[in-house]
Amino acid sequence: MRRFFHAVLATTLCLVTAAHASAQTYPSKPIKLVVPYPPGGGSDSVGRLFAQRLSEKIGQPVIVENISGAGGSVGAALVAKAAPDGYTLLMGNTGPNAISPNLLKNVPYDVDKDFTPISVVASQPLFVLVNKTSPYKTFADLVAAGKQEPGKLNFSSSGTGGLSHLAGELISSTTGAKFVHVPYKGGAPAMLAILSGDVVFHTPSAIDGVQQVAGGKMRGLVVTSAKRWPATPDIPTVIEAGYPDLEINFWYALFAPANLPAPVREKLSATTRLVLDDPATKKAFDTLGSVATPTTSQELRALVQSDEKRYAKVIAASGVEKQ
CATH class of the missing domain: 3.40.190.150 (Bordetella uptake gene, domain 1)
Structure with missing residues (x-):
């Protein structure tokens, strides 16, 4: 029995030593x-x-x-x-x-x-975008409208359960406004829905948000970061808008x-x-x-x-x- 124990112990020590040696030389392939x-x-x-x-x-x-x-x-x-x-x-x-x-x-x-x-x-943060012709000039305008007419204003997402969907739901629950979710199959049609007037806002990632604002057809109301995004220094943050719980990355x-x-x-x-x-x-x-x-x-x-x-x-x- 003692020999068996010693054999097991020796085998274990060898395996541990080999694993340690392998880790020390990482990576070798x-x-x-x-x-x-x-x-x-x-x-x-x-x-x-x-x-x-x-x-x-x-x-x-x-x-x-x-x-x-x-x-x-x-x-x-x-x-x-x-x-x-x-x-x-x-x-x-x-x-x-x-x-x-x-x-x-x-x-x-x-x-x-x-x-x-x-x-x-x-x-990267998200952007809250509306059509350039939208009556909502600020995030406060959008929230106020969502409170005055709960369930009438809507937002698009790239698909149910994605971050653009959950961000819209967070905006509703955090601000007390009520916005209705309209899912699309991908970010491109979700963005086009703003241009066509089918939805009021969308929350794309920063790279898409910057491109759309630069294109001149959409307006950024807020960015969901703690600091203003370098490429769009004129767009305020959710913290500046009074909603620190909406910081989303x-x-x-x-x-x-x-x-x-x-x-x-x-x-x-x-x-x-x-x-x-x-x-x-x-x-x-x-x-x-x-x-x-x-x-x-x-x-x-x-x-x-x-x-x-x-x-x-x-x-x-x-x-x-x-x-």
Whole structure:
């Protein structure tokens, strides 16, 4: 029995030593970065930019693999089930990591237990846009109208359960106004609905909001960030408008599978901060309408938990059934 115990102990020590040695030499081969959406979208652009810069800093190729489906949940699930060795990573975001667990019936992962958070990579606020010819010149005008005629004014979204939908619901619940949700199949038709006069407002991401305001056909009432957006310094923030609880940021973040060895996590965290602190990287993210936003692993975990709870309340209050 004693020999058996010693044999088991020796085997365990060998495995631990081997794992530690492997972590110390990480990375020794290419890294796969899963983007849980098709090529060409915002997540893909952010993922490919980050992969290129991470590869330069970490000394190994970082290969982007697009695995889409179920609002990002398919790709996220693949990473959750991968070996926790640092060679399969996820470019997650607010969708699969904070909204989907409250929106989908059978999410094949637990956002709190199945991932090792590394860092937020980039973030961007939303814009509240109306038609340039709209009678609502300020956010206060829009809110007042929504209170005076509850249920008469509407807003468009890129789809039920997406952030543009939940942002509109948050505007209703936070301001006390009542706006009606009209879902569309994508951001482009949701935006066109404003131009056609079918809806009153839409809440796109910063990159789309800036483009529409610059195009001269839409007016930005507020931006959902703590500070004014550099590209549109004349548009006030929700805080200036008197609604700090409407601060909303869509974030992209780096995750690994749970139980990632500490040395690997620390290497990824430190290298990610080097990438995001680089002035050239910051400028590159600016062109994507995002801000490079490095955080600690603990800060990212807290953000995920906070947003998951926040959107769970919004989804429940809006009456959206799990899909």
